[in-house]
Amino acid sequence: MSRLIVISNRVPTPAKDGGAAAGGLAVALQAALQARGGIWMGWSGESSGDREPGALSLLQKGNITYALTDLTDTDVEEYYRGFANRVLWPICHYRLDLAEYGRKEMAGYFRVNRFFAHRLAPMIEPDDIIWVHDYHLIPLAAELRQMGLKNRIGFFLHIPWPPADILVTMPVHEEIMRGLSHYDLVGFQTDYDLQNFAGYLRREGIGDDLGNGLFDSHGRIFKAGAYPIGIETAGFADFAESAANNVMVQKTRRSIEGRDMIIGVDRLDYSKGIIQRLEAFERFLTSNPAYQNKVTYLQVTPKSRSEVPEYEHMQKMVAEQAGRVNGAIGTVDWVPIRYVNRSISRNVLAGLYRLARIGLVTPLRDGMNLVAKEYVAAQDPDRPGVLVLSRFAGAARELKGALLVNPYDVEGTANALARGLAMSLEERRDRWSMMMEHLLSHDVSLWCETFLRDLVTAPELGRSAAPQAAS
Numbered sequence: 001m002s003r004l005i006v007i008s009n010r011v012p013t014p015a016k017d018g019g020a021a022a023g024g025l026a027v028a029l030q031a032a033l034q035a036r037g038g039i040w041m042g043w044s045g046e047s048s049g050d051r052e053p054g055a056l057s058l059l060q061k062g063n064i065t066y067a068l069t070d071l072t073d074t075d076v077e078e079y080y081r082g083f084a085n086r087v088l089w090p091i092c093h094y095r096l097d098l099a100e101y102g103r104k105e106m107a108g109y110f111r112v113n114r115f116f117a118h119r120l121a122p123m124i125e126p127d128d129i130i131w132v133h134d135y136h137l138i139p140l141a142a143e144l145r146q147m148g149l150k151n152r153i154g155f156f157l158h159i160p161w162p163p164a165d166i167l168v169t170m171p172v173h174e175e176i177m178r179g180l181s182h183y184d185l186v187g188f189q190t191d192y193d194l195q196n197f198a199g200y201l202r203r204e205g206i207g208d209d210l211g212n213g214l215f216d217s218h219g220r221i222f223k224a225g226a227y228p229i230g231i232e233t234a235g236f237a238d239f240a241e242s243a244a245n246n247v248m249v250q251k252t253r254r255s256i257e258g259r260d261m262i263i264g265v266d267r268l269d270y271s272k273g274i275i276q277r278l279e280a281f282e283r284f285l286t287s288n289p290a291y292q293n294k295v296t297y298l299q300v301t302p303k304s305r306s307e308v309p310e311y312e313h314m315q316k317m318v319a320e321q322a323g324r325v326n327g328a329i330g331t332v333d334w335v336p337i338r339y340v341n342r343s344i345s346r347n348v349l350a351g352l353y354r355l356a357r358i359g360l361v362t363p364l365r366d367g368m369n370l371v372a373k374e375y376v377a378a379q380d381p382d383r384p385g386v387l388v389l390s391r392f393a394g395a396a397r398e399l400k401g402a403l404l405v406n407p408y409d410v411e412g413t414a415n416a417l418a419r420g421l422a423m424s425l426e427e428r429r430d431r432w433s434m435m436m437e438h439l440l441s442h443d444v445s446l447w448c449e450t451f452l453r454d455l456v457t458a459p460e461l462g463r464s465a466a467p468q469a470a471s
């Protein structure tokens with residue numbers, strides 16, 4: 001079997017994120033790497049200041065070599081904070097208003113991708129299978145091809161892909177699309193993302209849809225498809241069952257004093273719709289006063305990308321909003337919103353999901369949203385809670401048993417909360433069983449195997465007969 005080479009911006013090394021703390025994606029990719037042997041390469045998360053980064057730091061664990069590189073301050077600023085998180089992230093989340101275009105950042109993004117390619121290429125053997133992850137690294141395959149690599153290279157995008165009208169507002173949209181055509185397989189989270197991708201090729205007249213997922217663009221034939229990422233469903237369900245006995249979870253249970261708990265868990269990110277969600281919760285309480293002092297809403301929100309101005313701003317807005325609602329509606333013996341602005345271990349999180357009567361997941365736009373899937377997997381089959389889910393999360397394409405909401409419609413979300421809390425046990429069980437069955441049969445291992453199978457067995461890919469587009 002060929003070796004597998006995984007490249008992603010962040011690398012969950014066993015030293016940092018091992019054991020129970022590791023998320024499903026890390027576990028699945030580590031299992032795939034372990035089975036084939038291989039390398040997981042990416043950024044160390046560290047800066048080398050203004051000096052060129054030293055040699056790759058290598059860590060061997062069983063069959064897997066973790067290869068990490070530092071980046072210079074300028075690289076981190078331009079590639080990660082600048083282009084990846086202030087251009088691609090907002091554009092892919094339909095936020096034209098937040099995109100900040102700067103030539104320096106765009107150049108930095110392509111430069112760091114070239115740098116990654118130069119560090120990776122010497123480690124690659126001719127029959128290695130290469131799997132690149134996420135928006136930070138779109139141009140990587142083009143750089144590797146430039147260096148003569150002919151390996152199968154796949155790309156999976158964890159975030160949404162926007163419609164052509166949005167994408168073309170990005171000055172380097174053509175370069176980005178050309179970058180994608182250098183892969184052999186391009187994977188998206190949902191069929192909608194795939195449609196947007198195909199729509200752009202059609203609209204801009206730079207590619208042909210050959211059918212069966214094959215596309216001919218920029219002189220290359222490649223495959224594109226929807227590969228919705230899953231979680232480790234069975235493992236997470238077991239984990240949640242035992243986590244119910246965790247001391248922190250028990251303490252939380254006692255502290256809510258028999259009230260129903262609603263839970264929201266999101267990185268502090270404008271795409272997650274936290275402000276609108278807090279408004280919806282407030283509207284729910286004011287429209288349904290009988291629920292006042294009867295529910296507690298726990299919002300767990302670890303800080304994220306704090307050096308990016310839009311995120312720093314969010315931090316202030318969410319804290320103010322939670323404080324305002326608590327001040328307006330809370331009483332001396334009841335705080336409606338518990339706002340935790342730091343990360344919680346997966347162990348405690350699993351128990352809290354199980355404790356919560358409602359999982360409130362209302363991003364304005366999200367690639368998948370694993371929290372939605374984890375909430376479902378964590379439920380007690382006898383007394384499952386209700387998932388209230390944004391129709392704009394990738395997970396909404398699969399979790400048909402959820403109460404789907406439009407997060408921009410504050411009143412609609414408030415009504416869904418009321419409906420969820422009043423829902424009969426029978427309906428809760430029916431909805432939950434439908435979702436759990438799906439999650440069990442579409443877990444992260446299947447996602448990983450399916451993507452790799454398609455990457456390895458895709459029909460004749462590579463250079464097409466069509467003339468090469470000018471670059």
Ligand SMILES: O=P(O)(O)OC[C@H]1O[C@H](O[C@H]2O[C@H](CO)[C@@H](O)[C@H](O)[C@H]2O)[C@H](O)[C@@H](O)[C@@H]1O
Nearest residue numbers: 010025134158159229304305366367368369370
């Ligand atoms: O690395 P950071 O800048 O600190 O950000 C954390 C991760 O955020 C994004 O997650 C996405 O991937 C999830 C798994 O497929 C998906 O469920 C979610 O909807 C996405 O937002 C980002 O894609 C990762 O690269 C970041 O590491």
Ligand SMILES: O=c1ccn([C@@H]2O[C@H](COP(=O)(O)OP(=O)(O)O)[C@@H](O)[C@H]2O)c(=O)[nH]1
Nearest residue numbers: 023265267302342343344345346369370371
């Ligand atoms: O305090 C926290 C908050 C979140 N998570 C995990 O972070 C992931 C978030 O993934 P999701 O797809 O929902 O959103 P992303 O942050 O990747 O955009 C999930 O696995 C959560 O269990 C965690 O371990 N601790």
